[in-house]
Structure formats: structure tokens, C-alpha cells
Amino acid sequence: MGNQLFQEAREAVSYAEQVANGTLNGDKYEAIHKAKNALSSAFNQTTDAERLQLRELQNSIDSI
Incomplete structure (x- = not known):
């Protein structure tokens, strides 16, 4: 997974x-x-x- 925006989203979360x-x-x-x-x-x-992983990350953010 070399997508830069995806990596940045993971790091931000x-x-x-x-x-x-x-x-x-x-x-x-x-x-x-x-x-x-x-x-x-x-x-x-x-x-x-x-996108599936991003949804999981979104759920993590929503639960903070």
C-alpha cells in the first residue's frame, strides 16, 4: 500500500x-x-x- 494519502490518514489517526x-x-x-x-x-x-481500512480508522476517530 504505497498510497501517500492513505499513509498520511493512518498516521494522523x-x-x-x-x-x-x-x-x-x-x-x-x-x-x-x-x-x-x-x-x-x-x-x-x-x-x-x-477504503475498508479507512472506515475502520474513521470509527476509531469517532470513538475518541
Whole structure:
């Protein structure tokens, strides 16, 4: 999976999760906002398999 937008979305979600859990310092709401934007940007540029993973990542963000 070499899709750059997909990778950026995964990293943004991971960062938001870590900020929400207190593992990293940062603004939780800004991190969530950036993750949602990254997911949105990636969605139209991905394969079906990647879209499934993006939906799972979206669920993770929604549960924070």
C-alpha cells in the first residue's frame, strides 16, 4: 500500500489516538480535526481494500 494519502490518514489517526490517550502531548480536538481531514482526502484516492481500512480508522476517530 504505497498510497501517500492513505499513509498520511493512518498516521494522523494514530497521532490523534495517542494524544487522546495521553501518550503524546497535543491539542486533542485539533488532532481529531486533522485526522478527519486526512481521512476525507484519502477516501477518494484509495482502493476498495484501503477504503475498508479507512472506515475502520474513521470509527476509531469517532470513538475518541
